[in-house]
Amino acid sequence: MSESIQTACLSSASRRRWLGGAAGLCLLGGWQSPVFAEPRVLPGYASWKDASALEEHSHLALETRRSAMGSSVITPASQLFVRSHLPPPEARILSDRDAWVLQTAGLKQARDITLGELRELGLETVATVLQSAGNGRAFIPGKVNGLPWGVGAAGCVVWSGVPLRRVVSALGGLDPAARFITATGAEVLPEGIDPLSLLPERSVPLLALDDALLAWEMNGEPLPLAHGGPLRLIVPGYYAENQIKYIRRLAFTEQESAARMMARDYRLTPVGAEPGPGDAPLWEMDLKSWINSPAPGGRALKPGPVRVLGVAFGGTRAVRQVEVSVDGGQRWGVAQFSGPDLGRFAWRQFVFETELRTGSHVLASRVTDAEGREQPRLRTDNAGGFANNSWLDHAIKVQVG
Known part of the structure; x- marks a missing residue:
């Protein structure tokens, strides 16, 4: 086979992004030659993960393969799924984790507080299932909007951080009007759009306060960028969409967030209907x-x-x-x-x-x-x-x- 034909065959294999270690056949004029694909490359923010354990639905959506689920309770970080709505912030936000600033509101002594200060307020560790609300969508017949998750948009993770109730106590307690915990992420929004259309912000009911954490550690390691480091809100038992990554603002509010991610997305909207704030929000996970x-x-x-x-x-x-x-x-x-x-x-x-x-x-x-x-x-x-x-x-x- 000529060098130009070999190059064409390799390029074709590369475009198909076969899994590392898999072999393909390039059929040219009836002659078959085995071609070994290049190792699969994950997005930069997740390049440290095990590519063979993940299926890439998009640059921001990586699913754990069923074959990689294993037989241990805890899901290794290298195999845990990723779902983001916007690209993560720059990795430099991890260069000085303790300097990360969390803005607070809806507290009697609300103020900016650093991660370093949060560490001094207390520590708890909890194991939770982290699962996207769309997990299992691939098994629904017909065309359904959203990523075709099988069972791999889920994992079991150990989180460590400060209990949210300790933060509330340290900052003087709640505003009497508070009914929701509203968290906002630090992802950079594209210019020229209505911020509410993409703002990574969700509200959960105040009853989640007893179990919620501000986590800086996952499976015994500092929280990686791919999973919300340096600081992430963890709401045990709730769908992952409520557990805001790179949390920049924590507010205790009288109303739910007006951001589209809360007001229209991730709600149980009847088939054929237009989504809206009147539909049931996806908060607590089903069994x-x-x-x-x-x-x-x-x-x-x-x-x-x-x-x-x-x-x-x-x-x-x-x-x-x-x-x-x-x-x-x-x-x-x-x-x-x-x-x-x-x-x-x-x-x-x-x-x-x-x-x-x-x-x-x-x-x-x-x-x-x-x-x-x-x-x-x-x-x-x-x-x-x-x-x-x-x-x-x-x-x-x-x-x-």
């Missing part, structure tokens, strides 16, 4: 579970013993029980928890031992929380494809034999 292994679409399994692995969580409630079905939900068996209980906001990993005969099998899981709520069979349809926790949608088909 949910899914199976990670055996993976769908893989090689046929051998008849006989099969170990089913997955994860389950209850949003703001603890998990009581997980059941698994191997016949599409006709019969269920109780699974065993396979790892430590890290608290009601973390997920529980489960294992179910069974035997499968030759043929096709539909595997499903469903979780029951501590208050007796059960994961539903069907999803609640909505315009954005949000909050899909249907066990039927998340069921997988495997072939045996």
Whole structure:
């Protein structure tokens, strides 16, 4: 093959951005030559992550592959999904983390406070599920607006920081009119637009105050830029969109934010309707579970013993029980928890031992929380494809034999 043809073939492979280590065939005039793709390159802010564990939906959206979920409770930072609405601030904001300034409002002694000062107010550590509200959207038939997340827009993370209630106490307590916690990120907005159209700002109800953190550490390491460093609001049990990265302003407000991200986006809007502030906001996560292994679409399994692995969580409630079905939900068996209980906001990993005969099998899981709520069979349809926790949608088909 000529050098020009080889170059063309390599360029074609590069444009397709095959995964590092994968091989392709360039078909030219019936002659086949194996071409090994270049290692996949992630966006600069996430270049330290494990590219083989992530699927890139866009420059600002990286999904953890189901095969990379593993069997440990905590999701490594190198494999954790990323979802951003704007490019992150410049990395120099991490050069002096303690100098980061948080503006406050709606407090009796509201003032600017540095991260260094926040460290002096207290420290707590909590394990939580971090999950985008769009996780599971890919399983909804038909065209739905939004990124086609499978199960990988989620992970279980350990956060460390100061409890928000300690900050409130240190700054004199709440303004009596406060009803919401409103957080604003520090991303740079494009010029010439209405700031409210892209402002990274969300409000959550004041009842979240007891559990919320201002976190500066993730999985025992300083919070990386990709996940909101140097400082991020963590609201355990709530969808990730409420957990504002690069938090620059913390306000306790009488009204919800007027930013589009709050007023129109991330709400349960009926199919075909125009979104608006009257629709239910996506705050607390629904209970949910899914199976990670055996993976769908893989090689046929051998008849006989099969170990089913997955994860389950209850949003703001603890998990009581997980059941698994191997016949599409006709019969269920109780699974065993396979790892430590890290608290009601973390997920529980489960294992179910069974035997499968030759043929096709539909595997499903469903979780029951501590208050007796059960994961539903069907999803609640909505315009954005949000909050899909249907066990039927998340069921997988495997072939045996």
